[in-house]
Amino acid sequence: MTPLPSDKPPILEVRHLRKSFAERAVLADVDFDVPTGAVVSILGRSGTGKSVLLKCIIGLLETDGGHVLYKGESLKLPEVRSQLRQSSSYVFQQNALFDSATVFENVLLPLRARGKGTRKEWEVKVRKVLARMELEESSGLYPAELSGGMQKRLAVARALVTEPELVFFDEPTAGLDPLRRNAVFSMVCELQRERGFTAILVTHDVQEALVVSSRILWLDAGRVRFNGEAASFEASQEPELREFRDNIEALRATLEKSRSRHSPTL
């Protein structure tokens, strides 16, 4: 588990965030801090607005109310939003890889967009991160030619090549079989420990969250119902939280049992 850094101010402060689609309130008064260097996992059932929350924070979705502060400044200001985008990365649930670009070009684009350094330096960085993600030999392939696990690793490589200080992971292991999931997850954990970036992780997987997180947020019916350290989450006897934890674990066990009968190669 990543220790919770206490001496630094929060990198993100989410205040009274609200978001509705048509008449349905997906986020209702969401309030929490993300300490610098911490790994914050957002847990919750499907449809509780976890991905919507990430997209509202990063500015992909307009909010109906509330605000987000990045290093103390409001993300409503375009220059602050640009600053956040320059120093953060986002791993999409469905990867969002550029399908008409090769693996190499996918990872090169974020460096080219930031424009710092020379083409040679970028290429060195791309090769390094591809080697780290065991994708070196696939650098000339297109995303459609990769397996699900490789696509996920490519998405992570693209997110980490710029050495961001904050990374948003939207269900980085969703849709992967246990073998692939463990491989991708352990790579992400290792890289987080090495580089020390702040991470916000949206996941269904309680075990995954407990292993990696310094703080856990449990989102239910558009509100933060639990916000605390992983150990407190695990120990909590609050009936609804316990029910969620136990249901998810039971479902996970069943899925793993059925998947392990025919697990494909990584």
Add this chain to the structure above:
Amino acid sequence: MFAERVGHLALQQLDAAGRWALFGTRAIRHVGAGGALGARLARAIFELGVRCVPVIVIVSAFAGLVLGLQGHYVLSRFGASGMLGTLVSLSLCRELGPVLAALMIAGQAGTALAAELGIQRSTEQIDAIELLDICPEGFLAGARMLSSLFVFPALTSLFVIVGIAGGWLSGCVLMPQDPDAYWAAVHFAIKSRDVFECLLKAGVFGLLTTALCAYQGFYAHRSGEVGARAVGVATVRGIVLSSIAILVADYLITALLL
């Protein structure tokens, strides 16, 4: 109630027009976003231009052949067969060339552009570009819009040249027209202002077509449909609106320049 609905619809259309204008402006203004502009321009010229050459050659050849036949038939009735070159060249240069070439390119490259951007929207690739702090309009549509200012006039010129040759083939080879009179009429008929009008129309049609198709694909998620259906709707809207815009702009430019 009826007035309210009409008002609502009018406001929606105005909103869409405003968004489209903003989209086009941002695309051109941030054309360099994401770097590698040269490579993106070269790719756009290939996709919009080179790939459309076969369809342009085929359509222009048959347009010229038909014009030659019809011209021969109609002009002979009035004893004016010597005007065939004038009829074919001016029809193609001032009107048919820019319009038909633009419609053909819109049908081939415009639909491809709308579908490509629509898929990029539905697979969150556009969101990913935005999060890299790259202006997605400039990165995805800017180079295509800029290249259309060169590609459409170039392909229209090709259309006119092949069409005039087609007119010669049907009028002077298949029909008993005098080839010397035909080429002399072509030579004297086309003035520099006709060429200017032809190229101006082609450039305007190019900009309109690429901006409309790119806009439809880029905002495919606002079409009221989702996923593959949204891409289909965006593609259809792209080609329909481009065709209408080409004909409306054709009338306006002709009326202004006459």
